[in-house]
Amino acid sequence: MHASGPTGTGKYQHGKTGITRLFATLRYSRDGFLAAIQGEAAFRQLMTLHGALMVAAVALHISPVERALLLAVSFISLLVELLNSAIEAVVDRISLEQHPLSKNAKDMGSAAQTMALIMVASVWIVILF
Numbered sequence: 292m293h294a295s296g297p298t299g300t301g302k303y304q305h306g307k308t309g310i311t312r313l314f315a316t317l318r319y320s321r322d323g324f325l326a327a328i329q330g331e332a333a334f335r336q337l338m339t340l341h342g343a344l345m346v347a348a349v350a351l352h353i354s355p356v357e358r359a360l361l362l363a364v365s366f367i368s369l370l371v372e373l374l375n376s377a378i379e380a381v382v383d384r385i386s387l388e389q390h391p392l393s394k395n396a397k398d399m400g401s402a403a404q405t406m407a408l409i410m411v412a413s414v415w416i417v418i419l420f
Contacts, residue, residue: 323373331376333404334369341365344411357418364414368407375400 307315327334348361378400382393 323377327373327376331372334372334376337369337372341369341411344415353418360414361418364407364411368404368411371404371407375404 328338344365345362348358348365351358351361353361379397382396386393
């Protein structure tokens, strides 16, 4: 029987090891990705935007390094949005009441996404011009 809380090492017992844990992790990742697509309009909008940017990056006549940079910044923006959505979900799970710390957490997540989008725009501008 596995303990419901952390062990003496501060880590939770997962009950899965090796390849079983790998497949479980892949399922959890798939579930998180599907939850973001189904429940987060901002993530769907960013998937559309970055999908178009990634197609354009592949079609452009640029160096492989430039192409890699254009693709990387799109993936970074999508990663930031997944983390932002996760922060918002945790804050809402804890309490829907308005609290300055909850507002700060959500606003900082939003600011991170804004910075990621500025990075995307900056890299595209530098590479294209």
